[in-house]
Amino acid sequence: MLPSEGLLRSLDPEFSGAIDAALDGRDISEAELVRLLRARGPEVHVLVGAADELRRRAVGDVVTFVVNRNINFTNECTLSCGFCAFSRRPGDPEVYLMSPEEVGRRAEEAQRAGATEVCVQGGISPSLGPDYYTSLLREVKRRAPGIHVHAFSPQEVHYYASMRGIGIREALAELRDAGLDSMPGTAAEILDDDVRRIIAPRKISTHRWVEIVEEAHRMGIPTTSTMMYGHVEGPEHRARHLALLRDLQSRTHGFTEFVLLPFVHQNTPIYRSGTARPGSTGVEDVVVHAASRVFLNNYIRNIQVSWPKLGPKFSQLLLEAGVNDMGGTLMEESISRSAGASYGESMSPGEIVRLIRDAGRRPAQRDTTYGIIRYYD
Template sequence: MTPTNSLSSSAERIAFSGLRSLRDLNLEISALSEQIRLILAKALAREEISIAEGITLFECEGADLDALKRTASHLCHQVHGDRVGFVVNRNINFTNICYMGCKFCGFAKRSEDKGAEFLSFDQVVARAQEAWDRGATEVCIQGGLHPKLEGTYYRDLCKAIKAALPDMHIHAFSPYEIWYGAAKSRMSYHDFISDLMEAGLGSMPGTAAEILDTEIRQQLTKNKLSTEKWVEIIRAAHEVGLPTTATIMYGHIDGPEHWAAHLALLRDIQKDTGGFTELVPLSFVHSDSPLYTQNPDKVRPGPTSMEVDKMHAVARLMLHGWIDNIQVSWTKLGPDRARQMLQAGVNDLGGTLMNESISRSAGSDFGQEITPHEMVQIIRGAGRVPYQRNTIYETKACYANSDPEEQAPLVERSVDQNLSFLRMFPDVREQAGAGERGHLEPSQSLWVGGRQSASKNAANGGAS
């Protein structure tokens, strides 16, 4: 690291403005290592964090880690104020029959296996209708790559849902499914995705990313969907106007160099397209994952607690100004740990889900649903202001001084689903101020960094 007294004039400017911001956060500057101090100052000055700097952040500990989290929380507050969002949705996995053989997946079954399932269109629509009746604005639909699936299946499924529920947002089909459906249909990615949009597809989950590194993907999936293919499909979606999420699955055979490069690649895509609505870090669930159970000496049992903190915080710093929604996965971490991430740069708790199969099949035991009322209590427990959003971050309701109706979970809980911690918190509605964005009107969007912020992206060199 270049000594402070020999920094270039540009670096001196960054260091001056950023270090002043660090002091404003009441951080003990002298307790921080020089590298971390300068990187955090750079982030606070809205300068881009490099891959090498990202690796350094992922390796920090102690006072440096505390400063990283506080810096991430500060940057998050600059964009979102005290507001934390959630969406009322339902997961529908239409089939678990899949022969791709991804080593980390505990969800897939062969057709003859006990528990193999393939829902009919009527069954999918019935589940979507049930979700709508419970206040859902979105269905999240994914499935295994069934060998007998026709390429037209995905389009026809969208049409069936839209025929019954024209106002339901369909968030569906991973890049893996797009690759599979386009190949079956003998269509280009652009044409296949456009066809799905005409049938009612509203957005696409950016799953199947795992780690966007060829060597790692070779071990996870035999590189059946390469990094290049994943990027090509995501770019195609954005180019035809379909927004997507972005994900990273970490804590298995990967490390800081892979994480930082993955985040930088997502940032580069966003600069060009503006099509990502959010990043969702997904911690590896190991218990029933073949990747771990077959190689326990070579595969880590998920990320450490510090790595979870770092992933969300570093993502906030590296993606700040480009992908400004960082979501925590409560199905991976549990509701209480998810709440803690609201102090590390996270601004969204994701979906209520109602059903969840993929994490549970890998060994997660955090349940299938958090009701809207429980979402509000979790967010208030962190001293933040809850709001319900839709898929593209338009506000549906703000719960600064009110509560959504209490509901029993759709699937009966056999245990307390680790929500007993909520009893620790008093009603903090009066304490949690609305923040600078606490009174957004319905329909205003916080899809910051997406197509609705195209002017900002263009000003920073990104395409609109």
């Protein structure tokens, strides 16, 4: 519901001015986004109403989801990111590494169960040879022909290029030729190097992340975009991250969606050491999702909620705050679970459809790049 003129005028002029601009179809500035991200009290209701209206104008009442399977092929990783409870250092007895054949088997199993996509990622492992990534892709395509392979974060592409001793463009070309269809825009966390030095000092820099994603887009490889929030960052860092994504999208048009990933804190080193706060609050979650819709609406049409991190019921409520995509069925989701999330690793299409319908919206199954496969009328 759009905010009344009287309510808007009763609020801080900087806040109401940003809302007015967005509803008029204009881009709001990074500074105005910071102000929206600080919304509290009545401002939250106004922000949510504006986000819902902009969502309606952009994509209508359809809420989409993809039938997919997550495959995390190894938990061995040398990066030691402070927000990660999934990874294990080399030599740890809990380390596992799937063979390309095992990944292919799981992809085939997923396709037989109705999946149209596999999302394949893993740790930065010294046990991976330079041919592992391409062998994995070829095996997936052999065992599950026609399935969409959504694989390898910019961090993994960087690692593959360094193992092969080649540039990013050549690395992406090799991966694409082996079967890569699209990439997850993960390893972004917060695209601000001051924050990255605290939470993930061994990860690629903001500049390198942008460089890899921009090259992928220019080569016709679409990616998602993501932001992990609720740890050590503030509104200014979130706004800088979103502004960077919006600027990149204005140049390449290669992002399929924006996915918000609230920090799941319980088992993570950065929380247990006292460095990070215990995740976001419910109000923060609402505000960040709604503000993201308002800021990105002219550039990225699809805003996705992470039900493994926020839970199915709260994710359903966020459909009123600018969200239009419920993500994937996943079949397995070990990273959030390792960090302490308790909402399960899989949701059936029927469960997702029920949530969408109950919110008064029209459910639709999509493919990875948002082509509609079927409506549930």
